[in-house]
Amino acid sequence: MPRTQTLSDLARLGFVELSGNRERVAALDAGVVPLFAHAADPDAALDWLEKLGEHATPLLEDEDAADRLIRVLGASSGLAAFFVRRPDALEALRQPIDRLPTADALTASLADAVEGLSGEDAWVALRLRYRRELARITAWDVRQPDPLAAVDAVAGCLADLAGAALDAALAVARHDVRFPADDVARVRLAIIGMGKAGARELNYVSDVDVIFVVEAAEGLANDRAVEIGTRLAMHTMRAIQDLAIEPALWEVDANLRPEGKDGALVRTLESHLAYYDRWAKSWEFQALLKARPLAGDRDLGDRYLAGVAPKVWSSASRENFVESVQRMRERVTAHIPADEVDVQLKLGPGGLRDVEFTIQLLQLVHGQHDPAVRAAGTLPALDALAEGGYIGRVEAAEFARDYRLLRLLEHRIQLSKLQRTHLMPRDPEAVRVLARATGIFASASELIEAWHRTKTAVRSLHEKLFYRPLLSAVAALPDESLALSSEQAAARLAAIGFVDPQGALRHIAALTGGVSRRATIQRTLLPVMLQWFSEGADPDYGLLAFRRLSEDLGEAYWFLRMLRDSSAAARHLAQVLSASRFIGALFERIPDAAAWLENDDDQLRPRPLRALLDESAAIASRHDDIDAAALSLRTARRREVLRAALGAVLGAVSVEELGRALSDVTTALLSGMLALLHDRERDGFEFAIIAMGRYGGEELGFGSDADVVYVYRRTDAPEESVQARAEAVVRGLNRLTEDLRLPLDLDIGLRPEGKNGAIIRSLDSYRAYYRRWSLTWEAQALLRARGAVGDPELLRDFETLADEVRYPQAIEEQAVREVKRIKARVESERLPQGADPSRHLKLGRGSLSDVEWFVQLLQLQHAARIPELRTTSTLRALAAATDAGLVPADEATRLHDAWILASRARSALTLWNAKTADVLPTDRVQLEGVARLLEYPPGSASRLEDDYLRTTRLARQVFDRRFYGAPARPAT
Template identity: 75%
Template sequence: MTRQQSTRTELARLGFADLTRSRELLDEFDPEILPAFAGAADPDQALALLSRLGASASPLLADPDAAARLIRVLGASSGLAEFFARHPEHLDALAERLDRMPGPEELREDLLASVTDVAGEAAWGALRVRYRRHLARIAAWDLEQPDPLAAVDSVAATLADLAGAALDASLAVARRSLTFPAEQIAATRLAIIGMGKAGARELNYVSDVDVIFVVEATGSLGTDVALTIGTRLAMQTSRGIQDLALEPALWEVDANLRPEGRDGALVRTLESHLAYYDRWAKSWEFQALLKARPLAGDLELGERYVAGVAPKIWSSASRENFVESVQRMRERVTEHIPAQDVDTQLKLGPGGLRDVEFTIQLLQLVHGQHDVSIRQRGTLPALQSLADGGYIGRAESAEFSRDYRFLRLLEHRLQLARLQRTHLMPTDPDSLRILARATGVQASADSLVAAWQRTKHEVRSLHERLFYRPLLSAVAALPEEGLALTSEQAKARLAAIGFTDPGGALRHIAALTSGVSRRATIQRTLLPVLLQWFAEGADPDHGLLAFRRLSDDLGEAYWFLRMLRDSSGAARQLTHVLSASRFVVSLFERIPEAAAWLEHEEELRPRPLEQLLEETRVTVARHAGDTDAAALALRTARRREVLRLALAGILGFVSIEELGEGLSDVTTAILTGVLELAHPHDDEFEFAIIAMGRYGGAELGFGSDADVVYVTRPTGASPEGAAKGAERVVRELARLTEDLRLPLELDLGLRPEGKNGAIVRSLDSYRAYYARWSLTWEAQALLRARGVAGSAALRRDFEAMADEVRYPAKITEADVREVKRIKARVEAERLPQGADPSRHLKLGRGSLSDVEWLVQLLQLEHAGSVPALRTTSTLGALAAAEAAGLVARKDAVRLKEAWILASRARSALTLWTAKTADVLPRDSRQLEGVARLLDYPPGSASRLEEDYLRTTRLARQVFERLFYGAPLRGPSTRG
């Protein structure tokens, strides 16, 4: 490669487009500055402008940091380059890095100083030059930030402060230029109120500065004279900023937001302003006043203006049709965009800045009537306050904030380029490439466009969901017009968003919001949000009814009201679980205080078994002598912990494996407690409970039976006496665990001889039975046997005995054929009549049974030689089989996916219906409820069905190949 080729390659890598021209221009400069062009948005422009500046830039180029700073500014802004070309003496503004943004007073003092000793028109020229010097420093700071999105707020606030300082300096010049008597000018107080982005301290690089002028006469000066002088001051102040002169205008001073707009007086007294807003102002004018702030001039007068209009702003939402009028105004703004600009408008178009701003302002005006915390001027602070107050979700707030900053960043870079007011995205590839480099957050034109389109979609979606939130207008008027929610329009809107019984919903709403209690006030304010969240759930009607009952149960509980008001995440989670699960609602009716857990994620984590057992011991000790009271306390604790796990499962805080372990631990805790009540002493016989099936594997789901077997061992009594005593314990266990609210079915079907066998046996009896009579299925059942309660020694001895049966050194072909025969029989006989085998979650094709039987066959075959297979966990054994090379990775993945999906769907069915069911429903509403609990988006019933059928079909293929089709492997071939 030649040196010329090498140079061209390097230039291309740095971002140059015109390689020939760039090589020629670079000959003028020290090669050491070349790497600095990598940080320029447009390296070609930066180089050309640097060449134009010539020797005046030499002092900066001698310092690598200053050179990089200058090149970044030139590459991003030809407008600032033009300023430096006119005033090269101000290039030193970039000599030092700006460590922090200057404050408003610092800027005001500096700009006032720039005009202090300058007379006439020259003073305004000096002001504009000084302003642009500061602008260059702000831009340089902005362009070198590692996170430009995070810098947007500081840049916008400083630009607003700079605008206020410029108005103050121009006003000072105006006061000197008037021909009125000096004492009259001095007696005329003029406040300049910042509106829009200037008032909110979120100004752009080049933006109209919206203002309102307020005048006041002091001393003996008459009001008419003060109005005349104030008007001249306002005109001259604006002229100094925006009229044509040798130094270009800064921006337009826009006073069209004043009373009566362009047709109204430019300057009014405070009293005149307030009178106008009392009598004539339209709804949009109060929306505009949200951002009013004393910006320049007499700040004390400005503060009185802001204080005077504030009550009018925050009562405006109660006006008739206020919300609809704001919504229509936003629509009119969109309608007036030229057709050719709609798709490229950053500010006014769909998904643009105005969507964010209008949404937030409307929510502020509606909810700010009663909540002072959201009375913020700035868009982002207001958004944060709305999220903090629960009026929008924290996720929505974070998404809106991120999108708003991204759009503002694009707007800043576009305006900085030529120091011209623009809100249109470029469409040509070169301009998009330069803009992508300027933002520092996108690497290419394509990625920038993709990010912008994604942002527009997100913003528009959030805007439509929040800005047009159903019942917002009715709730805005509710404090004065409580019957507004009984209108047919309200019913229609409720029906439109998913409520099947709008009339019933309105009755619940009325019950929740009637009266003057603190609870009613907060719920009246929050209902627009809550209703939308309920509407997003699978059963909005049931969710709203459950919320009403929960609110009635908790009454004026401070923590509940505070949670609703201040914790949007918790409130949203509450609406989600109430509209998603009848199972949860039934438990909430007994344990309403559990709603407090939603504020703290750690409260929704499964409690460790040790902690549960400690609570069990304390409960039994506290109720010593009162068995029934102790059992009731244990059953209540079980309900509480199951509710905790249900909430965690619905909200996605636990995996299906963690859920299975948690539910198994809760079952172990209650069985440990009731066993201590039923058999408090071990002096006659030992007693232990052995978990079997899914309980033994720590894989319980909601609604699962607890498969157990009971074992005893005489210690002091005769074998006959011990047997009778053990039977009494079993009967007492059944009585003490009986719970109609949350049944606990202790299933003994896996005991020796099944339903025909003894309900409890001694360890010796078990050992003798398994040695002489055990069938293959009984050895298979022992694969998940695990001691959970009672005598620790007896549990260990039982498990040791079970190991001899379930982990044989070898297994005969006849035994393997028996396992396969029984599995085929189960498929043929145990599946309920008429049930679709492809939809049965437990016994269907590719479902739980297929995975578990295959894994258990592998354990029977190989656990004798592969110790890792000696586990009661289905997934644990499957992983061990894969690690041992007994199951291929792809097959193991398919089996695991099917087992997890079937397990999740089975629990979801119970959560949704509060009934135990094993068949994937066909009814679309039921299927939708299950899908939503499995984290599918709305309208995904058919998608869940397709996913389940596909996943289990693939798992069935693996099962049939490995279970029925493969020959025996390893040790089994020697049986």
């Protein structure tokens, strides 16, 4: 023999036993030896060849036939044992096998095998012919250059072969049953394939799930037909699976019939339909999804399918249907023996059942209204779901690839011994053979790695799709809800809360019209989203904003996938759009921000100030053009304000966190702008922005002004030029921060001398002014002064100067009276004409200013000796005053609650209207919108009003007693 006689050559061919096989291989024809390289197990193939002896010689003389024989022997010891037992069956592999046989050809072949035979002789003939055909299917399968692509065709052919076997067995049964031949002839019996047989995706060795349906021809009573049909079914099953000289093929499992094992084996069509109408459980309809006439009377089988189909495709509308399917899948997983979980190809996490249950659930939910997805087979159904937009094309392709790989592994494992199993082998040698059998993997380790990767991917996608909340929502919709263009649609839209149903219909038509993928997916999404829009305070605007957003994003894959697949994104989007015109307007400028809704925890939380400052610095440094850089900075601010708005509406951030977040965004914007306008080294002076008011206290709301004062300090520039340069920086800040889309008012009204004072001063000028001219209100204003932006040393020095003014060692009684006088004057003069003092959120009774002025008076009086009061935060100062005994805890709670409610309501007004407002509305629609943003249930406008008036009334009582009454004193 040539070089293949060497041990290394044998190893390259795939042999494991080298020394022992060397002489045996040498005895073979030289042209046959290279063929072992294609065998899954060359050692086993060689063993079986020797056992076949001279019976194999005719095939080995033909290289093509020899290749088929060696591949089959190396892939399946079960078929090899069959050939040893029945050597004449080798004839099946002699002829070329260029294609798989058709269903009709298989039916004819098995019918021919049992022609004229009865009893056990017929059974044996049937089983022999079945295995001959199985060997030919195997020979075709193991020679395919792309084994994954062949999985579908092989599974379909195996299902056709099972159907042919049942047809042949039924023909034998008609001869064997002991009833008058005329009566037997009048009995129509349909065998309905279920499970993998019904879906044409059968394994090499699998139970064949069936349901038997009987019908009497004219002249035969139904009872008699059922009696004969039952005996025919029993004989059919025996021909396939009872003991005989030739082993059984597989189990015919009829347990999916009505009432399972306790039910009648055979029923009439009417009895079946009556059962499904009255008694069937959800899982039975899921099983019927794969029903197909498999054998017997095809007309009766078709009528059975036509009768059950409407029940199958309406079953998802049952109460808790989706949840019941999900629980059933979980029960299947829970009942896997512990030592099998990690090696289960079929039932385990990331196994075939995860794919199949996912696709079946999607089909049952969406197939109610879309006949295109009503396919029995897993992969055809997956294609239809992807085409219909119910699952992304990428996800569908991944699922299909992973499913085919799992099925290929299952096929090769079962083919090995022709035994029904779904367990990956644990023996390393068996894994090596399996890797070779796939025709894909070069080693056992590569196979195991790919399998684990596949399991993880399948499980992940299963969990994302199978537990998709959209499924429950779609399943629960009444039929008329999906008829988006029906005559009743306008009435339904009006009934669920749309003020302009005709306008809503126009938006729906624009979103769903055409044949684009976006329109296809929107037709699925909108019925559910309309329900969610209707739960908001302004569904009409929500739908309009959704249409604008969808048009802006076009066919963006991520957007459509997110709405369809995300655990909560679609609902959250509907929620925020129907709740806030402020958010809708910002989405028009930043539509990509919708992606944040897919991950609440990460994306809707405020970004740290450090990250915002780094981004601003990067923007300022990479732009040569100041105006272009300023535009980028303003865009970044809009983005972060939108993030905060989404977080606020969805409850991801508290009002305190919101205040800090909006203050940080303002600081980042001003830092970037100042970097564009001021170069300390070249300008010759330091520049700083001091945050005042709510900005200084990190208590900004949506629409709040940013109170600031500006300060500079000369370094090496001439004194006479610095003031002008610093003022130029201020003017530049005002110009560059101007944003018509999201206004920012840099209010300098709290500077020394107010509106009459210089727009910026040097630090020395501030020091001189405060020492000589400072009024009590200016000291009070400094209580919330915080160095925010600019040169760090200058910021620290200004805060040190502010401390000297705002935390006096003692405050004269005249100054206290002045604070009270000014507060009274503010209430009488600054409150807008005609405004109801009880409803003004900022200046009204018991509102923000009452709490803030009271706390600030306590700070002026006591902060010098109580360091905890030295904070720019109203709530922190109130808490410190309570801890120090300056305010009783119950009264502090009233003040705290009023401040929180007024702050939340003020921001909610801006979110609702996209306009800044300070008065709690009397209009019930607006009040309802604010209430919903404050997390009140629907119809709570009056409840919010009552709560606000009561809360602020109680706070005002505390304020009147503590602020205008006797001065607060430390508790003793």
